[in-house]
């Protein structure tokens with residue numbers, strides 16, 4: 215797969231789940247990498263956002279890890295790969311002997327390839343544990359859970375292309391694609407709006423997405439500025455409006471009775487749940503006028519094709535599964551699923567978060583979402599792997615973190631930074647620091663998590679490795695490598711292959727990613743029909759069950775992928791966030807990401823172009839709250855929750871609702887995750903990042919509040 219360095223290689227942007235194709239050229243003299251457009255890339259046709267254009271800036275970065283490191287006397291000492299491997303093997307064997315296989319947890323990475331994640335989860339299962347997970351737990355675990363249970367597949371039902379061409383209404387709920395998925399928003403969703411689609415955005419924050427749809431000479435944009443954590447009440451008010459209208463005016467077909475009859479189950483349960491539902495009380499709970507809710511309901515129900523986009527504003531709640539279920543309810547009762555321009559469409563965060571789940575880097579499923587506690591599925595994978603897989607699902611990543619010192623004593627972390635990404639990160643740091651016996655981290659930079667590791671392994675970056683990634687609309691695409699920049703770094707795949715072979719002799723000796731993909735195809739039915747050759751430059755959208763399958767642009771045309779082929783409707787009731795404002799903490803803190811930064815900032819904060827835009831954290835505060843606290847725009851304030859405090863710059867703006875404050879997780883010393891609540895949704899185990907009770911302190915000493923990427 216290697217190419218002449220003078221020709222740009224065609225690969226995939228390492229940041230978000232849109233999956234834009236980009237070119238990377240290498241400077242002959244300096245080995246510097248440069249971005250080049252890939253004009254006919256299948257997803258983005260050469261367009262690029264600020265992150266994609268700056269992606270190469272981290273590849274040659276001077277902070278790159280270049281040698282294996284072992285912790286010694288509180289610092290790190292450079293060692294040979296041999297020494298690092300020997301230490302890792304001896305510790306993995308010791309933990310297995312002293313604590314059993316569940317004494318270890320394995321964290322895969324949505325920034326790494328399908329092949330690498332496949333090998334990591336295979337390693338964990340060969341070790342004897344299903345305690346392997348990835349950061350989808352922090353972003354869309356609840357979405358995946360609800361979609362799998364009620365429709366069949368934990369992924370976008372449709373594609374960016376068909377949505378742009380066919381959708382008459384875009385219902386964007388708890389997502390900010392203009393910042394998080396910029397090319398999807400500009401190339402597809404905004405184009406749909408320019409072509410006549412109506413946009414209904416539900417978000418407590420007026421953000422770049424709001425502004426991107428303020429199109430001249432149209433009023434086809436509604437922004438429902440909902441109170442954080444009241445999305446079920448809002449959707450129930452919408453559904454009840456539709457039900458009541460249909461009862462009086464069945465000829466308007468706001469409900470698709472044939473679709474409900476033929477293709478769904480559970481409608482009676484939904485009607486029972488909403489029998490005594492009070493729409494006016496719900497509107498008050500949401501902080502939105504009932505007339506606006508009614509208008510949104512009418513627009514959605516009357517659309518020829520209406521598509522729902524769902525983001526982390528929906529998923530990151532203790533009610534995350536029910537939030538998404540209510541979106542599914544709305545789509546199913548109106549028949550808005552199973553054809554172009556419709557469906558439930560989670561906008562996935564990282565460039566390979568979809569693929570990381572697809573290949574089984576989760577504690578409850580094997581590759582292709584085959585349940586680990588399903589005997590038949592397990593046996594079919596075992597017949598290829600040649601060893602027994604533990605039959606009980608393992609702990610999720612936040613549960614693994616919570617169990618450190620009790621039942622978990624070692625961690626293997628590939629390309630993730632849980633000490634920044636976990637909620638209540640101060641408590642997580644304490645557990646990692648005091649109660650872990652052993653941790654190995656493989657990464658490209660010294661992250662906050664790597665600082666606490668016993669062994670740090672220098673991995674190659676996204677541009678230097680080959681393999682496949684799967685974007686938000688299920689498109690599996692090839693990433694093609696340039697030459698390695700630092701001689702003593704290794705590909706994640708090769709590291710895992712070496713450790714697996716040293717531990718178990720066989721089953722891990724692969725000659726490159728294509729060989730791993732060939733094995734993955736054997737155990738992952740939705741990828742079975744793909745090869746590197748057929749992926750070519752266009753990629754393929756799963757499912758591809760058999761060689762020759764061309765993949766599906768949209769799912770469920772004839773039936774759902776559930777046991778009986780029906781879509782599952784279930785009535786759900788409003789559940790307030792676990793923490794609501796009180797006298798001590800009178801505000802609601804909510805969090806989100808910025809266009810120019812990326813999650814824990816490991817790469818984006820080291821990118822000069824990206825960091826220049828937002829070198830430090832800030833908080834949005836409504837003018838009335840600012841007045842009450844006596845806060846001036848630009849003033850440094852302290853935000854405080856029951857779990858910690860951070861200092862940030864106040865940005866006084868009516869973009870946020872009164873009583874709500876909004877900040878970001880990207881900056882180590884002032885990360886929102888020092889404040890967020892680590893309570894989990896019961897079923898999907900996703901933390902409630904989007905709502906915590908908080909307070910602002912104004913009189914603080916700001917003399918030492920500066921921050922660098924290494925903080």
Ligand code: SF4
Nearest residue numbers: 227230234263266397
């Ligand atoms: Fe990369 Fe996403 Fe931007 Fe595309 S939209 S260039 S995939 S960050």
